[in-house]
Amino acid sequence: xxxxxxxxSHINSTIKSFAVKYSELLxxxxxxxxxxxxxxxxxxxxxxxxxxxxxYLLIDEYDNFANEIMMNPQAQMAxxxxxxxxxxxxxxxxxxxxxxxxxxSFSGSFGIDxxxxxxxxxxxxxxxxxxxx
Numbered sequence: 001x002x003x004x005x006x007x008x009s010h011i012n013s014t015i016k017s018f019a020v021k022y023s024e025l026l027x028x029x030x031x032x033x034x035x036x037x038x039x040x041x042x043x044x045x046x047x048x049x050x051x052x053x054x055x056y057l058l059i060d061e062y063d064n065f066a067n068e069i070m071m072n073p074q075a076q077m078a079x080x081x082x083x084x085x086x087x088x089x090x091x092x093x094x095x096x097x098x099x100x101x102x103x104x105s106f107s108g109s110f111g112i113d114x115x116x117x118x119x120x121x122x123x124x125x126x127x128x129x130x131x132x133x
Contacts, residue, residue: 004095011037011099015044025051038102045111054113057103 012032019030028047033039048055106112 005035007095007099008035008037012040015040018044022053025053027051038099041102041106042111045106049111055111057112057115059103059115 012034015030015037016032019026026047027050030047031040031043033043045055103112103115107115
């Protein structure tokens with residue numbers, strides 16, 4: 001499975017779990033687009049916006065994948081276009097850049113009330129950041 005399919009699959013799986021957990025609060029079914037999790041997220045946000053509730057998005061360990069890719073020698077090898085794996089993910093129209101652009105566009109009055117990007121830290125460090133402890 002390529003990275004983009006895996007990313008969309010993971011996001012869609014999370015959206016499905018959200019839909020099950022909060023089904024009593026939602027008046028419609030979230031449309032899941034198997035090949036486009038950004039559309040699925042848009043559907044979720046459209047439905048939640050019609051309720052008094054808000055969406056808070058936690059992106060945990062967002063930098064962990066980048067660290068692993070940068071440390072992987074195979075990821076540094078260039079493809080036929082001269083791009084390495086990391087560049088293909090985060091530059092131009094890579095799946096991660098596209099996803100984070102969408103999240104940014106959905107922020108505020110478009111559905112995501114708050115976003116917290118947490119880097120790879122210990123549980124105690126995260127607790128202090130989230131709860132001020």
